[in-house]
Amino acid sequence: xxxxxxxxxxxxxxxxxxxxxxxxxxxxxxxxxxxxxxxxxxxxxxxxxxxxxxxxxxxxxxxxxxxxxxxxxxxxxxxxxxxxxxxxxxxxxxxxxxxxxxxxxxxxxxxxxxxxxxxxxxxxxxxxxxxxxxxxxxxxxxxxxxxxxxxxxxxxxxxxxxxxxxxxxxxxxxxxxxxxxxxxxxxxxxxxxxxxxxxxxxxxxxxxxxxxxxxxxxxxxxxxxxxxxxxxxxxxxxxxxx
Amino acid sequence: xxxxxxxxxxxxxxxxxxxxxxxxxxxxxxxxxxxxxxxxxxxxxxxxxxxxxxxxxxxxxxxxxxxxxx
Numbered sequence: 001x002x003x004x005x006x007x008x009x010x011x012x013x014x015x016x017x018x019x020x021x022x023x024x025x026x027x028x029x030x031x032x033x034x035x036x037x038x039x040x041x042x043x044x045x046x047x048x049x050x051x052x053x054x055x056x057x058x059x060x061x062x063x064x065x066x067x068x069x070x071x072x073x074x075x076x077x078x079x080x081x082x083x084x085x086x087x088x089x090x091x092x093x094x095x096x097x098x099x100x101x102x103x104x105x106x107x108x109x110x111x112x113x114x115x116x117x118x119x120x121x122x123x124x125x126x127x128x129x130x131x132x133x134x135x136x137x138x139x140x141x142x143x144x145x146x147x148x149x150x151x152x153x154x155x156x157x158x159x160x161x162x163x164x165x166x167x168x169x170x171x172x173x174x175x176x177x178x179x180x181x182x183x184x185x186x187x188x189x190x191x192x193x194x195x196x197x198x199x200x201x202x203x204x205x206x207x208x209x210x211x212x213x214x215x216x217x218x219x220x221x222x223x224x225x226x227x228x229x230x231x232x233x234x235x236x237x238x239x240x241x242x
Numbered sequence: 243x244x245x246x247x248x249x250x251x252x253x254x255x256x257x258x259x260x261x262x263x264x265x266x267x268x269x270x271x272x273x274x275x276x277x278x279x280x281x282x283x284x285x286x287x288x289x290x291x292x293x294x295x296x297x298x299x300x301x302x303x304x305x306x307x308x309x310x311x312x
Contacts (some may be wrong), residue, residue: 005306024307065258068268070277071247073273073276074261075271076272076296077261077263077268077269077272079261080268080271080272080296080299080300080303081263081265081268083300084263084264084265084268084300084303084304084307085264087300087304088304088307093307093308093311094307117252130271133256137260185289194296198293201272201276201292202279202288202289202292204276205276205279205280205283205285205288205292206279206283206284207279207287207289207291207292208287208289209289210287210289215289219293221299222293222297223296226297226300226301230300230301230304233301233304234308237250237308
């Protein structure tokens with residue numbers, strides 16, 4: 001059960017972040033040339049690989065209760081951040097993520113100079129930063145989720161599957177993937193991160209969950225219920241104000 | 243010196259944004275909830291502290307966002 005959620009969480013989180021990164025890479029590729037876009041992407045992925053290889057085994061060496069407390073606490077904070085954004089978007093208090101608009105903004109910011117044969121410094125920086133920053137969240141989720149369950153490989157597999165999917169679709173459509181239900185995915189990942197974070201951080205501070213591992217399902221249902229009620233509550237407030 | 247400082251400020255901003263995000267209440271609420279749960283677990287079962295503290299933290303953060311929008 002844990003393995004299933006592990007793959008689902010890393011796949012969905014990676015999908016969301018990769019779609020955002022793809023938008024930036026496409027904008028750089030079209031305005032500054034594909035050489036710039038691909039070299040920046042490759043450098044950023046290499047940097048992320050070094051981070052995962054460097055921190056993965058390091059985190060795994062921590063004693064299990066300490067690992068669960070640190071990782072659980074961080075996942076909890078991270079999950080709540082994702083949930084907050086998703087709930088605010090679902091209730092209309094925050095604008096939905098619009099990949100087409102972001103793509104247009106990036107293209108405008110990069111300028112309309114025809115792409116040259118050499119690597120463009122500005123384009124490289126934008127693509128590198130975009131892939132690295134979006135990828136860091138994925139790396140964090142892969143390393144922490146994987147390390148706590150001693151399944152970093154499985155977690156990385158979920159992320160890799162999402163990366164392959166986004167790259168293949170991106171190569172075919174050659175435009176931002178604006179039809180991916182990003183907010184729903186983000187909410188789903190937020191629920192999973194918050195639930196796992198609650199469970200592990202709880203064990204880390206010495207709480208004994210009733211039902212053992214099965215408590216995770218109860219926590220998942222509880223977080224889902226709270227998220228749904230939060231959306232309804234905020235929507236009612238927005239409607240009253242309107 | 244100024245260049246070095248601005249580089250450090252940028253790194254600090256990136257780390258802060260990564261860990262704290264849009265609302266610091268989420269991070270502080272999480273730490274406080276876990277702290278209380280750790281203390282409670284010394285005398286009795288403490289899982290319920292986390293189960294209540296986490297959604298309360300989220301709801302408080304959302305209510306702050308709602309207030310800011312008003």
